[in-house]
Amino acid sequence: MEGKEIKVGIGDLNIAFPPDRLITIGLGSCVGIALYDDYKKIAGLAHIMLPESSKFTNNSNPMKYADLAIPMLVEKMIQNGARLNNLKAKIAGGASMFQTSDKTPLMDIGSRNAKAVKEILQKLRIPILAEDLGGNYGRTMIIEADTGKVYIRTVGKGIKEL
């Protein structure tokens, strides 16, 4: 593959143009939100940790929270030529990493993150084309700016297109 790989950390977001791609590694209970404008060929990726900012007083980094990060990412894409009406989303993550043998989820932060992300995308009227949420495993998420294709890499299951 040509182009650069631009890394998005935890509580981080970025955009990319062809032929580059965006990657975020090791989504556990966090959720990755990949947005794409098919006409302008602009990709965006955010990696959120928490559902909403209102419960926290120390909002030093708004990119951690789903309710702040997604509008920020949309804004950044629009500033760079994307149109809100063109944006489509693919989302992944929100796992419950630690499960007992009787499979009761120990930490529901993953599902709360996933729920919040869906609600915010719905509010912004951005359709969700595909999702890979929940489970008990980590995910690495990649979006290609040229095609808008999103790939998910997991341990033991290799890489697949979302």
Add this chain to the structure above:
Amino acid sequence: MEFNLNEIQLDALREIGNIGAGNAATALSQLINKKVDMSVPQVDILLFNDMLTRIGNEEDLVIAVLLKVFGDAPGNILFVMKPDSARIIADEMLEGFSEINEDLYYSVYQELGNILGNSYLNALSKFTGLNLIGSVPYVVEDMLAAILSTSFIDAEQYSDYVLAIDTKFTQDDKESGGYFFFIPKPGSLEAILSKLGL
């Protein structure tokens, strides 16, 4: 979470880590019948990514055992091993067993976490007089970044900087072993320090 700790407080937390991890190392050594060394515990306040790179790379496959800590100083205990180290420890513990399957390994890792985590907590509890209870252990085999981030988030550590009292175990002078973390929830350090009059 803000971390405003002076040198005396950091020293006290390191000593706590030392007592806890020392007990856990002794337990591990008896369990596998081998010499286990430990590094001097560190109280690390680091950017999340720097915490991670001390163990390995983001996508490295690791085996981790997590115990939730309840009581007066809640948090998480996390023991992280590279797969080959985990196998070495497990095979020592399983000596004499003939039909070993994945379920048995899982159960051995659970037991390992149980013994290490609870010897740490018991020591901490005795030393401070705090009431500390460990949950059943949860075992997971996955990417380092996913495991570590989830463990800190679950302990309500959401800042750019995270705090952990951590120790590295090595066995038989080899580089294999594991990383032991106590990840306190907000308020837990204060509870420990106030019990010590600091």
